[in-house]
Structure formats: structure tokens, C-alpha cells
Amino acid sequence: MSAGDAAIQSVMALIEARYGLNPRLQHDRLSAFFADRSALQRQNLADHLHTAPETDSVWQALIEAMLVHETFFFRHNDQLAVVARDILPVLRQRALGKPLQLWCAGCSTGEEAYTLAFLLRDTGCTGKILASDLSPESVAEAVAGLYRRKPGLNSFRALPEAAWRYFEAVAGDGWRVMPEVRAMVSFQVHNLMRTLQPPLAADLISCRNTMIYFSDDSRRHVEASLVAAAKPGTVLLLGPAERLRYTDVFVPMTDAHPQILHWPLPGGA
Numbered sequence: 001m002s003a004g005d006a007a008i009q010s011v012m013a014l015i016e017a018r019y020g021l022n023p024r025l026q027h028d029r030l031s032a033f034f035a036d037r038s039a040l041q042r043q044n045l046a047d048h049l050h051t052a053p054e055t056d057s058v059w060q061a062l063i064e065a066m067l068v069h070e071t072f073f074f075r076h077n078d079q080l081a082v083v084a085r086d087i088l089p090v091l092r093q094r095a096l097g098k099p100l101q102l103w104c105a106g107c108s109t110g111e112e113a114y115t116l117a118f119l120l121r122d123t124g125c126t127g128k129i130l131a132s133d134l135s136p137e138s139v140a141e142a143v144a145g146l147y148r149r150k151p152g153l154n155s156f157r158a159l160p161e162a163a164w165r166y167f168e169a170v171a172g173d174g175w176r177v178m179p180e181v182r183a184m185v186s187f188q189v190h191n192l193m194r195t196l197q198p199p200l201a202a203d204l205i206s207c208r209n210t211m212i213y214f215s216d217d218s219r220r221h222v223e224a225s226l227v228a229a230a231k232p233g234t235v236l237l238l239g240p241a242e243r244l245r246y247t248d249v250f251v252p253m254t255d256a257h258p259q260i261l262h263w264p265l266p267g268g269a
């Protein structure tokens, strides 16, 4: 292995330790980030990354280059239909008039968090959504809540016709989520390798299509973060390809939807 390759390997291990990302999935993106540099420059870059804090601009650029932000409104709508029909009414009843607290973990540019807000409104629930992502750039886009109907696979590709009422047109082919819906969601930059601060006891957590990018070992930390933000009765939504490995706190609610889990209440309610 050349010195330059060793530098890439060492940064890969560092990215896994700090952010949980699976080295196998990062290899090509990381090689592209290091491309066009001599072996010495690669080593210098690696040395810098080993000592610089996470707020360092090179780290920020590197992490942005590693992340996949693919998302859209009403993604996995079959699962969301079950949430709207069977789950939110039960959570609302259980909350006895208190607003529900939802956490959208790995929210990317906000489409999933706003979709949850639409569902709360559709089902007559009051609630607040905390939405978090590692990427400051994505979080800034999410806060703006402005989306474009560009050709091809845009954020609206699965939007039901009725949900257009939650948007207002903005000059230049943009659509902004209505202010009253945006007010239901607060966004923050958060690394899922760490426990959420301040702590949360969420009624529903959605962590979909995010754990797939983590290494096996790192998932232990993510799962611990999810458990730390939950309580008996919490419902957890995962993406279709995801399952929990390190905790048995959450169990699937039905055989038909193994990615809709909950922390059973004492007495099985």
C-alpha cells in the first residue's frame, strides 16, 4: 500500500469512528476527495484531519462529500398510510391532550419531517417535530422549506394531490411549505453517533434510510441514541432495508410491517 493509500485508509477509519459511516461505502467518494493530490499532500491532509475539530472547514467539506441526502415527500407512503390510519390516532388518545413529540432522525433536507407534520395535521393531532441531520447544509435547506419542481426525480415525486395545500408558490418555480407547518418543525445539526441533547422522550421516531450508511459496529451507537430518545409506547419507523441489531427494546408491531416497531407498554397495551 502506498503512503497516499494509507492516508485514505486512516481517514476512512476516522470517519467511521466519528460519524459511523461504513468504510466500504465511502471508499469511492473518499478517493475522489483525495484525487489530484500527491502522496505527500494526501498524508498532510490526513494529518490535518486527525487533529482538526469537527467544526474545521476541511472536515465539513469532507463530510458533505461523503453523505447521501436522497429524500422526498411521502417516501414509503404505504408505511405512512399505516402510521396515519392506525398509529397516530392511538398516540393522540394516549397523550390525553398533550402535543405529540416526534423525532425525525437523519432528516436530510426536510421532506420527511414536513411529511410527518402533514400527517399530524391530516389526522387532527397536535404535535411538534424535532428533525436532525449531520449535515449543516441540508439542515439549512430544511429550515428554508423551499423546494423546486425540477425535471426528473424531484422532492414532489410521490406527493399526493391533496398535500399541495400545504405549500405556497414562490417566484421561480419554487414551492415553500406553509409557515404554520414549518412552525411545527424545529431542525438541528446532530450526529447520530451521540445521544440527542437535550434528551427527548419521543412518541414517534422516524429514522429511515439512514442506518444503511453506517458500519455494523457504529449501529450500536445509533440504536443506543434511538433508545435514549424513547420511552415505553414509542413507535419507531425504519426504512425498508433496515433492522435493529443491538437492542431488543423495540419489537415489530405487526408481521405485515416489520419496519414499524414499538417499545411495548407494560401490560401489552
Ligand SMILES: C[S@@+](CC[C@H](N)C(=O)[O-])C[C@H]1O[C@@H](n2cnc3c(N)ncnc32)[C@H](O)[C@@H]1O
Binding pocket: 019, 020, 067, 068, 069, 070, 071, 072, 075, 105, 106, 107, 108, 109, 112, 132, 133, 134, 135, 138, 190, 191, 192, 193, 207, 208, 209, 210, 213, 239
Ligand atoms: C438518504 S438520507 C435519508 C433521508 C430521510 N430520512 C428519508 O428517508 O428520506 C440519509 C441522511 O442521513 C444523514 N446522516 C448520515 N450520517 C449521519 C450521522 N452520523 N448523524 C446524523 N445524520 C446522518 C445524511 O446526512 C442524510 O441526510
